[in-house]
Amino acid sequence: MAKYVKDQSADFRNTIERVAIIGAGGTIGLPITNALLKTGRHIVTAISREDSGNKLPEGILVATVDYNDEATIVAALKGQQFVIITMAPTAPKGTHSKIVQAAAKAGVPYVMPNWYAADIGNVKLGQDILLGPQDQANRNEIESLGMQWVNICCGFWYDYSLAGGESRFGLDFSTRSLTIYDDGNAQISTSTLSQVGRAVAKLLSLNELPEDENDKNLTLSTFLNKGVYIQSFLVSQNEMFESVKRVTGTTNSNWTITHEATNKRYENGLAQVKVGNMMHFSKLLYARVFYPDGSGDFSNKSQNELLALPNEDLDQSTKAGIDLIAELGRRVERMAA
Structure with a gap:
């Protein structure tokens, strides 16, 4: 060629x-x-x-x-x-x-x-x-x-994953609950x-x-x-949660917070997938990328500057993810009508 x-x-x-x-x-x-x-x-x-x-x-x-x-x-x-x-x-x-x-x-x-x-x-x-x-x-x-x-x-799509329920970024907006993987400080590359x-x-x-x-x-x-x-953010769960609280005007007291080890979460999800329960695939997928070994962070390879991609605002992207939840709800209603 x-x-x-x-x-x-x-x-x-x-x-x-x-x-x-x-x-x-x-x-x-x-x-x-x-x-x-x-x-x-x-x-x-x-x-x-x-x-x-x-x-x-x-x-x-x-x-x-x-x-x-x-x-x-x-x-x-x-x-x-x-x-x-x-x-x-x-x-x-x-x-x-x-x-x-x-x-x-x-x-x-x-x-x-x-x-x-x-x-x-x-x-x-x-x-x-x-x-x-x-x-x-x-x-x-x-x-x-x-x-x-x-x-x-x-990486994971930030707004889409934020709106996807507990099995993804650990956030469930319907119950205002959060599952924090390990200590919540592992940073991953993610894009809107x-x-x-x-x-x-x-x-x-x-x-x-x-x-x-x-x-x-x-x-x-x-x-x-x-x-x-490419990436929009190098961000941890804890940083996501701080953004969510800013956007929603809530505090820790408004949320139910639990912790789970990423390796345990991954193994549980994998065991379910192996017996054909694909509902748990997201659980194993997200848990594995959040391992504290840095495998979810490829910021040192980012080509954002090379492609002249813009810097994005975390809180605006968080709001977009929360808005997406409402849009998905409207789609379900239209399909059911």
Whole structure:
């Protein structure tokens, strides 16, 4: 694969313009889609099932596919330069591979696999949270088909996790209770949904290749077959709780606070998952990342400055997470109506 613009044909355009996204209306897909549309530099196509009920933003194109008919996926991806995969854990097994295989047949050069999480360089952590081996297999498959990948290493989504109940950051706003893992001082790298969206949009707004060997400007090629490390905050549970109290105007006396060892919490969650109780997966996942061994902290790898990402306000992001709880409640009511 040519490394420089000088080696390309005369009609080569050194920009990523045509982007396809799977899951464009989902939790992480929507902020990525909105950020890409906001740049005004991308033609964004949502790859969607015919029966999908997700509401998509204005300005996006839609290509309908049948995941049991590869020809429809290939046709939808024809002419795309970059495919972004965002899928829920409940997606049918093998869907990721179907998309990647179709992308290769459609001639797509770049894929962003379905990983918006921890440090891919920490193999032991990936094994312990049960997600790493599959992500490695996804990356291997992309490379074996002659394409290249970019992983987003962003840690847990701060606002989403804050709104997710006790099994995530230990906070349950409905009962005003908090489970503190160990002493609550372990800091982890975490990103807001909007920060992830901005990072992807910044990445795909870069030139694809350097002009020649003397061009030292940042390009998409800088990040190929690597993790892109971003974060909004390096933050502990105790720091989160202080922010929650500021935003809600509460004090410790308004909350029921308990403590639990991360290793015990992880082992309990893992035991439940091993017998098929996936309701406990979040418990093992979050507990393991909060281990006091520093495995949840990749701030020394952060590329925020490189991508010119903004500094965010913790309390504003905490408020966004609390607001998300109300929004999720409204969604449930609409579905039940």
